[in-house]
Amino acid sequence: xxxxxxxxxxxxxxxxxxxxxxxxxxxxxxxxxxxxxxxxxxxxxxxxxxxxxxxxxxxxxxxxxxxxxxxxxxxxxxxxxxxxxxxxxxxxxxxxxxxxxxxxxxxxxxxxxxxxxxxxxxxxxxxxxxxxxxxxxxxxxxxxxxxxxxxxxxxxxxxxxxxxxxxxxxxxxxxxxxxxxxxxxxxxxxxx
Amino acid sequence: xxxxxxxxxxxxxxxxxxxxxxxxxxxxxxxxxxxxxxxxxxxxxxxxxxxxxxxxxxxxxxxxxxxxxxxxxxxxxxxxxxxxxxxxxxxxxxxxxxxxxxxxxxxxxxxxxxxxxxxxxxxxxxxxxxxxxxxxxxxxxxxxxxxxxxxxxxxxxxxxxx
Numbered sequence: 001x002x003x004x005x006x007x008x009x010x011x012x013x014x015x016x017x018x019x020x021x022x023x024x025x026x027x028x029x030x031x032x033x034x035x036x037x038x039x040x041x042x043x044x045x046x047x048x049x050x051x052x053x054x055x056x057x058x059x060x061x062x063x064x065x066x067x068x069x070x071x072x073x074x075x076x077x078x079x080x081x082x083x084x085x086x087x088x089x090x091x092x093x094x095x096x097x098x099x100x101x102x103x104x105x106x107x108x109x110x111x112x113x114x115x116x117x118x119x120x121x122x123x124x125x126x127x128x129x130x131x132x133x134x135x136x137x138x139x140x141x142x143x144x145x146x147x148x149x150x151x152x153x154x155x156x157x158x159x160x161x162x163x164x165x166x167x168x169x170x171x172x173x174x175x176x177x178x179x180x181x182x183x184x185x186x187x188x189x190x191x192x
Numbered sequence: 193x194x195x196x197x198x199x200x201x202x203x204x205x206x207x208x209x210x211x212x213x214x215x216x217x218x219x220x221x222x223x224x225x226x227x228x229x230x231x232x233x234x235x236x237x238x239x240x241x242x243x244x245x246x247x248x249x250x251x252x253x254x255x256x257x258x259x260x261x262x263x264x265x266x267x268x269x270x271x272x273x274x275x276x277x278x279x280x281x282x283x284x285x286x287x288x289x290x291x292x293x294x295x296x297x298x299x300x301x302x303x304x305x306x307x308x309x310x311x312x313x314x315x316x317x318x319x320x321x322x323x324x325x326x327x328x329x330x331x332x333x334x335x336x337x338x339x340x341x342x343x344x345x346x347x348x349x350x351x352x353x354x
Binding site for chain 1: 259263288
């Protein structure tokens with residue numbers, strides 16, 4: 001076999017580099033894919049006015065939540081539930097935020113049981129200004145909620161500026177949400 | 193032995209049959225009007241579940257999927273057209289919920305991509321054939337030279353086990 005003389009065909013460079021090029025292109029896509037977060041579906045409500053809604057307060061707690069409440073000042077709306085495990089992760093942060101009195105946080109109690117929500121707030125602290133009780137989750141759907149927790153930043157005109165999906169961590173708050181609040185208050189454009 | 197085992201198995205399965213409805217997690221109440229229900233079902237199949245992302249809301253057991261199924265049924269009953277009912281959901285969750293993405297500026301590549309690749313394949317095939325036809329044909333059927341004959345004979349003789 002090895003003695004068979006195959007006629008040497010002139011070899012060009014690019015066909016030999018082709019596999020490398022293909023590997024680099026595919027590798028590039030895969031590398032970019034590493035930092036994608038397919039679980040986070042971008043909200044279509046960014047820049048739009050908050051949906052029209054009017055939710056009752058939790059039992060024995062004053063102040064329900066409705067669309068009109070979200071006009072007039074920059075605020076956060078946190079979607080939470082007593083059955084939501086990762087809500088407990090972010091909750092201490094909202095308690096701290098309340099102590100610092102930087103921005104009002106309203107609660108959207110999503111598909112929860114009233115008394116259960118109240119005892120959850122009694123146990124872990126109540127950082128909210130207003131809390132609306134969304135028993136059936138319909139208002140949640142209007143807000144495009146698909147998982148709890150979610151947190152929305154609302155500007156003074158009552159428009160949704162950004163949406164944070166999943167528990168808010170210290171870094172999200174300090175580097176994303178609070179700078180955005182500051183920018184909005186100064187009349188600037190919030191990036192988040 | 194095998195038959196009795198089989199018979200027992202069949203009996204066991206038959207006895208379990210009435211339990212089947214209890215196994216499915218989210219049991220929806222279908223609409224009374226079968227035509228409306230069929231429309232609602234068709235819409236459910238087009239909408240992607242946001243929780244278990246590669247299922248339609250028809251297939252998903254997630255509670256949000258169930259809520260959305262109920263919502264679609266309500267919209268249809270309220271007199272929404274299929275498009276209006278779908279738009280209602282898309283207004284809240286975006287094009288992402290459509291299992292079949294619409295043709296738009298951002299999705300053109302997605303839709304035309306396969307065609308583009310096919311075109312690329314055809315073009316490279318054409319080039320390949322052309323080059324092959326242009327290349328000097330290896331004289332496969334040319335008679336062997338005396339030297340080659342001798343080598344062939346040596347190989348054949350050598351390879352013979354007898």
